[in-house]
Amino acid sequence: MRSSGQIEHGAALDDPFAGEAAAEVISDRHEAEFQALIDSDQRIEPRDWMPDGYRKSLIRQIAQHAHSEIIGMQPEGNWITRAPSLRRKAILMAKVQDEAGHGLYLYCAAETLGVDRAELIDLLHQGRQKYSSIFNYPTLTWADVGAIGWLVDGAAITNQIPLCRCSFGPYARAMVRVCKEESFHQRQGFESLYALSHGTPEQHEMAQDAVNRWWWPSVEMLGPPDAESTHSAQSTAWGIKRYSNDELRQRFVDMVAPQAVVLGLTPPDPELRWNEDRGHYDFGEPDFEELRRVVSGDGPCNRQRAAHHLAAHEEGAWVRAAAAAYAAKHPATSAAA
Amino acid sequence: MVAGAAAVYALRLADDCLVLSHRLAQWSSRAPTLEDDVALTNIALDLLGQARGLYARTAELDGTGRSEDDYAFMRGEREFINCLLVEQENGDFAATIVRQLLCSTFQLAQWQALTTSTDGPVSAVAAKAAKETSYHRDHATDWTLRLGDGTDESHRRMESALAAMWPFTAELFESDAVAREAGALGVGPDPATLRPEWEGYIRRVLGDATLVMPESTWTPSGGREGLHTECFGYMLAEMQHLHRSFPGVTW
Numbered sequence: 299m300r301s302s303g304q305i306e307h308g309a310a311l312d313d314p315f316a317g318e319a320a321a322e323v324i325s326d327r328h329e330a331e332f333q334a335l336i337d338s339d340q341r342i343e344p345r346d347w348m349p350d351g352y353r354k355s356l357i358r359q360i361a362q363h364a365h366s367e368i369i370g371m372q373p374e375g376n377w378i379t380r381a382p383s384l385r386r387k388a389i390l391m392a393k394v395q396d397e398a399g400h401g402l403y404l405y406c407a408a409e410t411l412g413v414d415r416a417e418l419i420d421l422l423h424q425g426r427q428k429y430s431s432i433f434n435y436p437t438l439t440w441a442d443v444g445a446i447g448w449l450v451d452g453a454a455i456t457n458q459i460p461l462c463r464c465s466f467g468p469y470a471r472a473m474v475r476v477c478k479e480e481s482f483h484q485r486q487g488f489e490s491l492y493a494l495s496h497g498t499p500e501q502h503e504m505a506q507d508a509v510n511r512w513w514w515p516s517v518e519m520l521g522p523p524d525a526e527s528t529h530s531a532q533s534t535a536w537g538i539k540r541y542s543n544d545e546l547r548q549r550f551v552d553m554v555a556p557q558a559v560v561l562g563l564t565p566p567d568p569e570l571r572w573n574e575d576r577g578h579y580d581f582g583e584p585d586f587e588e589l590r591r592v593v594s595g596d597g598p599c600n601r602q603r604a605a606h607h608l609a610a611h612e613e614g615a616w617v618r619a620a621a622a623a624y625a626a627k628h629p630a631t632s633a634a635a
Numbered sequence: 636m637v638a639g640a641a642a643v644y645a646l647r648l649a650d651d652c653l654v655l656s657h658r659l660a661q662w663s664s665r666a667p668t669l670e671d672d673v674a675l676t677n678i679a680l681d682l683l684g685q686a687r688g689l690y691a692r693t694a695e696l697d698g699t700g701r702s703e704d705d706y707a708f709m710r711g712e713r714e715f716i717n718c719l720l721v722e723q724e725n726g727d728f729a730a731t732i733v734r735q736l737l738c739s740t741f742q743l744a745q746w747q748a749l750t751t752s753t754d755g756p757v758s759a760v761a762a763k764a765a766k767e768t769s770y771h772r773d774h775a776t777d778w779t780l781r782l783g784d785g786t787d788e789s790h791r792r793m794e795s796a797l798a799a800m801w802p803f804t805a806e807l808f809e810s811d812a813v814a815r816e817a818g819a820l821g822v823g824p825d826p827a828t829l830r831p832e833w834e835g836y837i838r839r840v841l842g843d844a845t846l847v848m849p850e851s852t853w854t855p856s857g858g859r860e861g862l863h864t865e866c867f868g869y870m871l872a873e874m875q876h877l878h879r880s881f882p883g884v885t886w
Contacts, residue, residue, distance in 0.1 A: 371664040371672075378660050382877045383704050383886040384653075384690075387660075388683050394663055395676040402669055415669075440877055490886075498884050606664070614667025616792070617728050620785025627784065 336537040341467035344410035352536050355529065356466050357411050358427070359538065361418045364404035365429035367397045369603050373437040374446060382440060389486055390443060396479045403475065407468040423608050430454075431589060432519045434597030441494050441501075441508035447487015448561075449509070449516035449554065455480050456550040457520060465537030488557065495562045502562075509558070510566045517581070518589040520547040526586075548578055555579045640816035642696035643716070644823055645757060646706070647813075647859060648745075649689035650717035653707060654867075655738055656682035657874060658725055667728055674774055678735070681767040688760040695756070708878035712868050713861040720803035722858070722867040729782055729792035733800045736775035740836050741807050743768040744829045753821035776840050783844025790845065797841075797849050805854035808833075813859075 328347040335342060342348055375394045381387035405415040421427040432450050437443065458480065461473040494505035521527055521543035533539035541549075551570070558565050569582035591597065659679035666672035690703040720738060725731045746768055749761035782789040810827040818825035841848050857863070878886075 368664075368669070375663040378663055379657065379873050380877045382708075382881070384683065384687055384707055386886050388680060388687075391660055391663070391676055391680050391683070395673055395680070398669055398672045398676070402673070405669075493885060497886075498881070500881065501884060610665045610667075613665075614728065616786070616788050617667035617782070620789030621781045623789075624781040624785045631780075 336465050339463075339537070340465075341470060342465050343467045351532070353411050355533060355536065356469065356538065357408055357413055357418075359529075359533075360404055360408040360411075360469055361413075361421070361427050362429060364401050364408060364418065365422045365427060366433065367401035367404060369429040369433045369607060371397050371401075372603055372606055373433055373435070373599075374443055376437045377440060377443050380440070381443075386490065389490075393447070393483050393486065396483070400472075400476050400479070403472040404469075407466075407472045410468045419611065423604070423611070425595070425604070428593065429603075430519065431592040431597060432515050433603060434592050434599045435511070435515055436599050438511075439504050439508060441491065441504040442512065444487045444490035444494060444505065445508035445512040447483050448491050448557070449487075449512050450519065451480050451484040451487060452554050453516045453519040453550050455484060456546050456553065460540040460546075461538075463540065488561070491561055491563065505561075506563050509563045513565045513567065514584055514588075515592075517547060517551065518584045518586065520544075520550060522586055522589065547584075551579050551581050555581075639697055640813045641754060641820065641822045642693055643813045644817040645689050645693045645696055645754075647716050647718075648749075648757075648823075649686045649693060649706065650715050651721050651738075651742070652682045652686035652689065654715070654717045654870070655721040656680075656686060657870060658721065658723075659731070659735075661725055662731065671728075675731075678771050678774065681764070681771070685760060685764045685767075689757070692754070692756040692760070696754075704878065708875045712863055712871055715863065715867070715871070716859050716861055718803070718806050719855055719858040719864055720800065720807065722863060722870065723800060723803060724866050726796065726799070727792060728778075729789065729796040730799060732775055732778045732782060733793065733796040735771065736779050736840065737800060737804055737807075737837065739768055739771040739775050740833050741804075741829065743772050744832045745824060745826070748824035748829065751821075752823055754823075757822065779840055779846075780844045783841070783846040793844070793846055797846060801849040802851040802853045802855055805851075806856040806858060809856060809859070811859065 329349060332342065332346070332348060332352075335346075342352075371394050374390065374397075378387065378390055378394065381390050405418065408418060409415065418427065422429070432453075437446070455477060458473055458477050462470055462477055464470045464473070491505050491509075494501040496502075524530065524542045524544045527543050530539060530542060534542075555565070555570060555572075567582045569580060571580055573580045592600070595601075656679045659675050659682070662672070662675045664672065666675055686707075687703050690701075690706045693706065694701045694703075720734060723730075723734055743765065746761045746765035750758055750765060752758040752761060779793070783793045784790070808826050808830045810825050814825045814827070817823045818828070838848055855864075
C-alpha cells in the first residue's frame with residue numbers, strides 16, 4: 299500500500315492543544331513510511347509525502363542536471379556552422395537538439411516538485427544554481443566535438459545509469475530515456491574520433507590534442523573525492539545516489555581506458571595502467587584544486603557561458619511576452635494549440 | 636531544350652534547403668524558448684535531409700558523380716543557385732519567423748506538386764518533404780499569429796520583418812528557361828504556377844495576425860544565376876572553412 303499523502307486530522311478534534319503533538323506523530327509516521335518505501339527500493343511519486351530536505355535536494359540536483367544540458371548546448375553548438383561534412387553536421391545538430399530535449403524533460407521532472415522552470419532559470423542566472431563544470435572549457439577544434447561525445451558523455455552515462463533506479467519516480471523515468479540517447483552520443487563521439495585518429499597525421503594530431511585537453515576535466519566530472527563530497531551521505535540514505543564519486547570514477551576509467559587503445563589515442567596520464575590484482579585500472583590523482591576553481595566560477599568559459607544564456611533569455615523576453623498577450627486575447631485558440 | 640535542365644532544377648531545390656537549414660541552425664542555444672530551440676533545429680534537420688537527398692539526385696542527373704559534400708563545401712558563392720530569401724540573415728525572432736512563413740509556404744506548395752514528378756527520386760524526396768514542411772508552415776503560422784497579434788512591440792517587429800523580407804519573395808516565382816523546361820518535362824512545377832496558392836495562404840495568415848501584406852517596387856533577383864546578397868559570402872566562408880582546410884580527407 300502506498301502512502302496517500304493525505305493528512306489526518308481526527309486526533310486533534312477534542313483537545314485544542316493536542317494538535318501539535320498529533321502533527322508530530324503523523325510526521326514521524328510519514329517519515330517512517332517514506333523511509334520504508336525507499337528501503338524496499340520502491341519509487342516516491344510527486345503526490346507522496348516527502349521530507350522537505352528530500353524535496354530540496356532533488357530540486358537542486360535535477361535543476362543542476364537540466365541546466366547542464368542547456369549550457370552544454372553551447373560548446374558543441376559552437377561547431378554546428380563549421381561541421382566538416384553534411385553527415386557530421388546532421389549528427390551534431392541532432393545531438394544538440396537531444397540536449398535541449400533532455401533539458402525539457404528534466405525541468406518537467408523538477409516541476410513535479412513544485413517549482414517552475416522560470417524560477418530555476420532565474421536561479422541559474424543569479425549563480426545560485428550550478429551546472430556541470432565541464433562545460434566551462436572551450437571547444438577549440440572540430441576534434442573537441444568527438445572528445446566531448448566520447449569522454450564527457452561517457453562520464454555522464456557513468457553518473458546517470460544508476461539514476462535510472464533513483465528513488466524519485468519522475469527523475470528515474472526521465473533518466474531512462476536520457477541514458478539511451480547519451481549512449482548513442484557516446485558511440486557517435488567515439489566513431490568521430492576514430493575517423494580522425496585513423497585519418498591523416500594532421501587529423502590524428504587534432505584528435506590527440508583534444509583528448510589531452512578533455513581527459514582530466516572528464517575524470518574530474520565525477521565529482522570531488524568521497525572524503526570531500528558534501529551531499530553524498532544524505533543522498534545515499536534517500537536512494538538518490540547509489541555509488542560514491544570515487545567508485546563512479548573508477549568505473550569510468552575502466553570503461554574508457556581500453557576504448558582509448560582501440561582509438562589509437564593516448565590519455566595524458568602516465569600512471570594509467572591495468573592492475574591485475576585489483577581487477578581495475580590504476581590512474582593518477584586528478585587536479586581537484588582545478589575542479590574547485592572551475593566550479594567556483596574561474597574556469598575558462600564560466601563568464602561566457604552565463605552571459606550567452608542570459609543574453610538569449612533577455613533577447614527572447616519580448617517573444618514570450620507576445621505569446622502571453624496572444625494567449626490572453628485568444629484563450630480558446632491558445633488552449634487548443 | 637535546355638541542356639541539363641532537370642539537374643539545374645534539382646540543384647536549385649537542394650541549395651534552397653541547405654542554405655535555409657544553415658541559417659536556422661544558427662539559432663541553436665539562442666531561441667526565445669527551449670521548445671523553439673528544439674523546433675528550429677528540427678526544421679533545420681529536415682531541410683538538411685531534403686538537401687542531401689537532392690544533391691545525391693543532382694549528381695546522377697548532371698553526370699559529374701560529385702558527392703553531397705562537393706556540392707556543399709567545394710562550390711564558390713557564384714556557383715550556388717539558391718534564391719535570395721533563404722540566405723537573408725536571421726535578424727530577430729520576428730525576421731526569422733517571417734522568412735520561415737514565406738519560405739515554408741512556398742516550399743510546401745512546391746513539394747506537393749513535386750510528389751507527381753516524372754523523376755522518381757525527386758518525387759520520393761518530395762513525398763517525405765511535403766509531410767515535414769506542413770509542420771514547418773504550421774510552426775511559422777502559429778508564431779506569426781502570436782507575434783502579429785501579441786504586443787505592440789511584437790507587432791512592430793513583425794511589420795519591420797515583413798518590410799525587410801517581402802521584396803525577396805518576387806524571385807521565388809520567377810520563370811526562366813530551366814523552370815519552363817522542367818515544367819514541360821513533368822520534372823517539377825514552373826514556380827510561376829505556385830503563386831496564387833502561396834499568395835492566398837499568406838494573405839489569410841497575415842490578415843488573421845492583424846498584419847498587412849506589403850507591396851514593394853524593389854524586387855531583387857539573381858540567386859538562380861549565382862548573384863547573391865553580400866551576407867551570403869560570410870555564411871559560406873564559415874560553413875566551408877574547415878572542410879576546405881583539409882582537402883580530400885575523410886571525416
